[in-house]
Amino acid sequence: MGPLVLLQFLLILLWPVVATSKLPVAKSYCLDKCGNITVPYPFGFGAKECYKDQSFRLTCNESYGPVKLFAGSMEVLDISWQGQVRVWVNVSYDCYNKSGQNTVWEYSSMEKYTDTFTFSETENKFTVLGCDTKAEINVKSRQFQSGCSMFCNNISDVIDGSCTGIGCWQTPIPKGFGEYLISIDSFANHTEIVDFNPCSYAFLVDKNWFNFTVSDLLDFTKKIERTGYVRVPVVLDWAVDKKSCEEAKKDLTTYACGNNSFCVVSKNGVGYSCNCSKGYQGNPYLPNGCEDIDECIDPYNSPCNSTCSNLPGDYICSCPPGYDGDGKKNGLGCIPPHTNKPFPVIHVTVGTGLVSLFLLLGILFVLWALQKRKDNKLKQKFFQQNGGFLLKQQISSHERPVEVAKIFTVEELKEATNNYAQSQILGRGGYGTVYKGILPDHRTVAIKKSKKVDESQIEQFINEVVILSQINHRNVVKLLGCCLETEVPILVYEFVTNKTLFHHIHGEGCNSLISWDIRLRIAAETSEAIAYLHSAASPPIIHRDVKSANILLDDNYMAKVSDFGASRLVPLDQTQISTLVQGTLGYLDPEYLQSSQLTEKSDVYSFGVVLVELLTGKKALYYNGPGRDTNLAMLFVTKIKEGMVWDIIDDRILTEGCKEKLPTVLELAERCLRLKGEERPTMKEVAMELQGLRRDQTCVMQNLRKVEYVLVEPLALHSHNTIGYNSLTNEALESLDGGR
Incomplete structure (x- = not known):
């Protein structure tokens, strides 16, 4: 047996030991378990060094009975360092016996353990059970109130798995609240349906935990008779700090994210949380942060077909000498020499598609350029035909320092009149149509599109434009300029507001x-x-x-x-x-x-x-x-x-x-x-x-x-x-x- 083969054999034997080595969850000198519940940092119990601050202090009750973990008065089921905690909450109920006596419990989650805990709007729903029921939830801090009324006198009307208003009703909740009040009542004291539904229930619950069945109308009652109260799990969102990521990074002494991690907005939208960077795993809140994932340590699950080399946060695959390819199992792998390589269907398809797309875009660009050139030539023709060069000559040779007349472009007037929309028409006359327009400098103007012009009198027309634009009399409408790039010249006047x-x-x-x-x-x-x-x-x-x-x-x-x-x-x-x-x-x-x-x-x-x-x-x-x-x-x-x-x-x-x-x-x-x-x-x-x-x-x-x-x-x-x-x-x- 060669040394390389022996090394591989030893790695296979040692892999279970390496694979089962656990990443640290809490600080090295702190307990990370309360009963069977894992407690990751920044949460902790015991010494104050084991938790970040009072917001994350927990209590592990081992005094009597089963070991339980508490956050304030809420019993904790599990904690995720991805920003969520599951806890038990009580159910509100209103129950009647056959003699008409009732027992009422209205649960109010009025204790706000910490500002960093809020009820998750994505994981919870407000739920009501009963066939003679009216209930509502109130959240004063968000000015939110919702509820329902239900009455059904036959259990055959109730549908398994359906929670849309017959025996069972659910609604989403708003984001970002940490306390609520539930009220519950009945219409007829369950006197008509006490046999199959003697109680009404209302509660906030983890939507993934609760699945309604018809038997729930009786099962919940039995639980109350046995324990005196019913509990259901709810999901809380948490943030490590109320600061934004930008604010938190300014003070590295209080910044909660460790090495090889990054800051994200928390699930409840208040403050921030931490995640491990790509290629790393572990608890991002520990001082040492996340640890590198060694993708190459498991010989059976290696991502490579050949030699795998681990890198910080990444890995590379190497093929033997003479082989081609990337060496990856989900890639090309290693291709032996003188072997017909598989036809790269995906590469050819993508390449062909890109070439076709660029060709189409090129054709469209050429057509656009040709049309633009044609339009420019036509505008130049009209400009010359309507005496544009003569007008420019007169303007440039004018001795007065004031502006004689502005020459507008077609695009300027189209934009000013919303492409000469019908809604912009001020009036029509024997000589043309007048539109209301707004210039880029926010001046309101009247734009007149004439019907025709005598080509033999272009010089006379240009002369009149120059003369009229110089008229500065308060009782004469001012001619501001013209556009000569159309078949018939367009004149631009000051806008007068009160009609004729x-x-x-x-x-x-x-x-x-x-x-x-x-x-x-x-x-x-x-x-x-x-x-x-x-x-x-x-x-x-x-x-x-x-x-x-x-x-x-x-x-x-x-x-x-x-x-x-x-x-x-x-x-x-x-x-x-x-x-x-x-x-x-x-x-x-x-x-x-x-x-x-x-x-x-x-x-x-x-x-x-x-x-x-x-x-x-x-x-x-x-x-x-x-x-x-x-x-x-x-x-x-x-x-x-x-x-x-x-x-x-x-x-x-x-x-x-x-x-x-x-x-x-x-x-x-x-x-x-x-x-x-x-x-x-x-x-x-x-x-x-x-x-x-x-x-x-x-x-x-x-x-x-x-x-x-x-x-x-x-x-x-x-x-x-x-x-x-x-x-x-x-x-x-x-x-x-x-x-x-």
Whole structure:
């Protein structure tokens, strides 16, 4: 027999002795058993050095009868250093005999042995037994209360193994409490079912220990008669300390985890526990900690097919010279030379799957890159087509230090409008749709997607963008910028909160909300804005679509002129320009409609219609009987001439309006609506007159007849041919598309 074989034989003979050598549980000078119960450190009894602190002090009672282990008044069944202790607790019961006398025991676990012990919510359940029973559990510290009521008068209704409410009921408990109170009672004193169920029971119990059977309804009674009380096991969670792992590691003098162990959150969530590191075993709370597992010591259960070498917390397997493989029983093992190696099915399958996955991802990435490139080219095409380079050139060459206009990207505006969601739409008009948007800097804006643009006038459009973005007037909606990466340019304006003047005058239930003073202020502010466009802007701007729907109001009813989709710049050396007729029926200047010659007086006429809307509360074209639409401008001038203007004035103005100011406003509206543009005032004159009325604080109330005379007689004497066209009669109120 060779020396190697002899050594292996001796190891086999000695293995039972080595294998049965026990790892230390308690400190070397302390007892680790109380009867047949193992007591691991940090628990202990006897000398104070044998337990960590008073929280883990136990009592081993050997005075009389069987040896018992106690934690306070609770009898301990077993202890695990993985963070749990099983103890006996009493059962609450309410029992009746045939004569109707009862015996009641309501158990209250009011003793809180230590903060580190709590009833395990994962291992215990509150359980109630009985067929004439009502019981509940109360946990004051957690403000938890639960219970049930059961009544069954036939034992055949009760099902073995079922604890869902017929004779037996269970419910989970909350986490982290150390005391509870159980109350129990019956409905009929068990008088109807005393033969098969004379008692009601309620208790907290280890769910793995208790398995309900029908016989439990009688078995528990027999136990009470024999012992005077019934006990069931419950599971307690414990932690070695209430600190968190991070806090505990800061003070190594009190840190409870020994060598080759690590800290984990305790099972009850309060404080921490200790576990052995991988490859180690034993009690992690002992000072020396966990000991290395020698995987190679058992020749029969070695993880290797060949030579096994133990390492701290690990092991390695070695194959004989000339052999291939990892030498492990659960791996490839040792493969002799010149032997066909087994086909690595798993490796090939995994490798093929990974290659296929990377190939698919590569194809998707290429397709995404191609689509991205296509989208970028299309955006560049639209950007160039819409005059983007021209706009950049104008911005860079601008002498003013302020920002002229911001050029937004498609992605920025999509994100701002939630991809142009229907819920973001503020309104639709003849020139496009307006959306509400929120920019990255949290500014709320109005984003207008136009329907079309005249490609032949791109240079004119870009010039207008530059000019309009420079307008800084409190009564003109500010143009913040544009996006040119789409087929039709998108414009970005400041957001005005309180809808349009049209909505407040003609919207359902809204015409009564605006007082005469507010109407007069809106008219004055609107005229100031248009006058600014005509005289202060360089070059001058003709709006070409002044109407109540294009006058926005903020929360204080301040007017802001908007929608410059039809606007035109007037060359400095011209007073009028020829253009395709464009605007809204009911507001169109009849002279412009006939001659196609656009002048500043065209805006004056449109403003006159808005002024009459404010005075009458009627629409520019409104329904006036079956098959008839009435032109407000024509009606107003006719009523002036006939001396019957009071028939169409808004009742609210008659009630609260200043009777001294009304003649001036009516006369001003009549002048704005004259057929010939040269007879109309300029917007600057209109604005000055309205501002003068606003500043005039005198308002002497006169009787209606006197005011009517003042209003009607002078205005009726005018010989101007104010209404001399029929083309606006009987027409619907709609926009005429043309221009951009």
